Amino acid sequence: MNSLKDLRRVVNHASLGRFRFYVQLFSFVLLIYGGYLAINVGNQLPTFACLYSDLHGGACYLLGFQHQMATPWSQLFGGRGLAILIGLATFVAFFVVFNKAWCGFICPLGTLQDWLSSLRRKLNIRAAGYSEPVFQRLSKIKYVLLALLILIPMAIGNSFFGLPKLGHDWGVPFCMICPGRTILPLFTGDFSQLAIDFSSLAKLTLTALGLAITGLLIIGSLFKPRFFCLFCPMSALHYIFSRTGLLRLTKNGAKCTRCGNCFRACDMGIRAIADDLESKNIVKDDCMMCGKCIEVCPEDGCLQAKVLSLPVYESTAEGFFKRMNRKNNG
Amino acid sequence: MDDELKRRLLKTTRLHLAMEGEETLQRLREFSERPAAMEYFYTLFHQLANGAGPAAMAGERKIIATMCMQVPQELILAVGAHPLRLCSGANAYDQVGAEFMPAKSCPVIRATLGMLRVNQSLWGDTMAGIVVPTTCDQKKKACEELGDMGYPVYSLEMPAGKESDLARYYWQESVKQFAVDLEKMVGRRLTAAGLRQAIAKVGRAAALFRQLHGLRGNRPPIILGSDLFLVYNAYFFDDIERWSRAVEVLVAELEQRRQNGVRVTNRRAPRLLFTGSPPIFPNFKVPVLVEQSGGIIVVDESCSSTRLLSDSVAYDQASLNDMVPAVADRYLKPCTCPCLTPNQDRLRKLVAMADEFAVDGVVYQAFAGCLPYELERRQVNETLSERGIPMLYVETDYSPEDSGQLSTRVEAFIESIKARKRKQARQQS
The missing domain is CATH 3.30.70.20 (Alpha-Beta Plaits)
Structure with a gap:
């Protein structure tokens, strides 16, 4: 009994920040370079490990999720519907273990932003923040993004209100604007995601927006810690299941x-x-x-x-x- | 002739001050089982009562005198000056202040201004400035009085509340401006390294304070509340490192006591929470009365005691642009001074203290003329009575005249708690 108490004391005296740094480093290496060691922990991870990065050791749920959302409604109650549910269940099963600590400890994009914050500290730049009303307003954006990344694919597979279906170039719209897609492959020497795709208007819009957001993330998180996370639709999706963590x-x-x-x-x-x-x-x-x-x-x-x-x-x-x-x- | 009068006034005031101080110390010494480590504090206050000037504490450093507890100590220490809190508890000085202050003003302000009026020659060049935060109305007006006396006064603007973003921003900017002006007052630059060191010094004192705070709640009690008021009062003017060393010794001794089962009072003594207007040496009238009558002050909530060091600075980045606002936050966000509105945090704190220290009752001291504390009486009373905690409200001042009447009330209060406890014990068995 006493030894448990002592252990607790030691843990509570420790610096969680240092522990977090090493966990983040480990997760970053695992998720970006895991492929080298033939490790792959699955494609339903509740974090931004990117499928566009070739050597990924696990991948983000959102890509598959957006694909699945393009399923025509008529097929939803068959085997494809079951596949969607299994995917979601796998996602939740991963999520439940660490709850939102996926963001703070594992997300490679989050880790990257934390490293940029360390750089900011070294440069002696003051951290920026939002006033409360601005924060409240901005913090709703992630729900809009989450809704869009469900609705846009749905409009590919189905017709809303008799409107024509969207073209397949609108597929995985969030991935196209996600800075994870552009930045994470860079760590394996793959610069191809930095290109702007001129093949169609949809692709042009999305990839250009993606690059702009990438630039914003890098500059933004140099001044505001975890700049991107406030807008992250994954974080919005997490919150739906957060009480089960x-x-x-x-x-x-x-x-x-x-x-x-x-x-x-x-x-x-x-x-x-x-x-x-x-x-x-x-x-x-x-x-x-x-x-x-x-x-x-x-x-x-x-x-x-x-x-x-x-x-x-x-x-x-x-x-x-x-x-x-x-x-x-x- | 005027000079002659002043000299005589100074002489009699000093004499009264010495008598008053010695009497309080004498009363504290009469309690049994005083910790040996308290001797440092008794000696300190003995010297103070017998005319030791502030320069004795400051050494070679310049003095930045302060009122209230919202002046950021860390900044003053960081520029190498000695922070010295002026708020006085001396009846002798109160008599001087009464000559030129309204009869209904608060004795803390009256005594402090009286002290500064009569001791003007004492300070000389060592005092670089008096910093007064704009807390209550009387402190605000004290700025003007002191300015007219010729003191270098700095009024540190403080918001009237702390809840809004606006208040926090206002206070942070006010403290930043103070940091800039402080550099000019003392003639030294504020550096990140200096501020970090100062935060460390205050942090060490706060860590020791927490240990002391934890130990005083021990059952049975191992130290008197009156003794602790003396310890916290010493923090007003003592060198912070010397104070920390003395407290470290006291903490070690109390830890020993806890293990050996030494106690200062009997096990059934009513455990009390003391709150309200600050007990400042030598005016320990009420706390001493309470403990002479068989109660024990196991915890307190006032700006001359626990409020001083309950909270600590935490910064993210060791640069001035993060540390200065962090220091500012420490003095506003957790503050429970009744000059703030709303002040729900004080009620919450009192309830939390009552729970943690398992108190049987609360003693609420309000100085006649200290309106904010008088006005908060109703809220505190209601909050406590909802929880079935009895409260004794005492309106008093620095004069010894009400001692007889006070002791009757205090004794009756403590007897009623004892009777209640006996009844509860009977019901349980």
Whole structure:
């Protein structure tokens, strides 16, 4: 019993940030170069591991999902419908294990943005943020993108309101504008995704938009941490299933002093982490479960990362001062 | 003639101050089982009461004097100056202040201004400025009084609330401006390395404070609340590193006590939460009375004690553009000063403290003339009575005249809690 207590103490004193750095590095290598070792963990991952990158060790669910959404409705109740459900179930099964920590710990595009943030720190540039009203407005964009990446493929396979069906050049529209498609293959020396496709108006629009978004991501995340994540439709899709996650982030509002350390630390800029005193489950739609809020919270047991109901990492005063001391002297 | 009068006033004030200070220390010494590590603090206050000037604490450094607790200490330490909180608890100075301040003003302001009026010669060149945050109305007006006395006053603008983005932004900008002006006042640049070091110093003090805070809640109690008020009061003016060392020794001794089962009072003594207007040395009238009457203050919530070090700075990036706003946030976001509106956080904090420290009752001190605390009485009373926690509301000031009447009320309150506990114990058995 005592040894469990000691173990907990050691864990709570540790720097989650460093642990996260190595997990991110490992995941990045696995998902981008896994193919070299003939590793492939599947194509239903709830994260941006890109199928366009040849040596990928696992791939994003959204590509297949968009393909499936183009299924004509008449075929939905046959074998193809079952395939869609199996795909979704696989996605959810992967997702449930780590919940939104897929974003904070595994997503290669997220990792890349974190590396750009480290560069920003080295260059001594101040991090930018949004004011609350702007944040609220921008944070809805991801739902629009999610709706579009379902509706556009549907309009390929089906006719809406008697309108003509969309051409197949509109297929996988989100992948076409996703900066993961353009950037991640670069790490295996593949520059072909940087091209603009002039073969049709649809492809021209989407690939040009894709390149513009890529540029925005690189510049944006140099100033605003995790710039792209606020708009990510994967994060919106996650949020639908977030309550089923085994990994949880909880808050005990009674212990919160509203000092705002957590909000300051939050790369996503989620104000509710500091101001919400009611919710026990504090995983908001933009949360990536990086755990930075837990690290900077000086109140014992106020913020906790739990697997089911077992706390695995929690805020403690002792841990807070240990970490700040390392930071102040390091 | 005027000079002669001033000299005589200074002489009698000093004499009164020494008597007052010694009396408070004497009362604290009369309690049994005082920790040996408290001797450092008794000596410190003995020296202070007997005329040790602020320069003795500051050494060679320039002094940046402050009022209230919202002036960012980290910034002052970072430019190599000595932060010194002026707020006075001396009746002797209150008498001086009463000569030129309204009768209904708050004794903290009256005594502080009285002290600065009578001791003007004491400061000399060491004092680079007095920083007063715009908290309550009386502190705001104190800025003008001090300016007229010829002191270099800096009024640090603070918002009236803390909930909105606007308030946070306003305060951050205000603190940034203060950092720039502070450089001019002290004549030294604020650097990222200096600020990081200063944050580390205050962080160490805060870490020790937390340990002390945890230990004081021990059952049975191992240290008196009155003694702890002295420890926290010393943080007003003592060198922060020296203070930290002294507290470290005290923490070690208390840890020893906890293991050995040494206690300062009997197990059934009512455990009390002290809140309201700040007890500042030598005015420990109410806390000392409470503990003489058999209660024990196991936790407190005031700007002269736990509020000083409860919160800590966390920054992301060790650069000035991230650290200065981080420091600013520490002084506004978790602040529970009643000058803020709304101030729900104070109620929440009191409830959380009452739960964590398993208190039997609350003592609420309000200085006559301290309207914000007088006005919050109703909210606090209602919140506590919903939870069945009794509260004693005491309106008082720095004069010893109400001691007799106060002790009757305090004793009655403590007796009623004891009776209640006995009744509960009988019902349980």
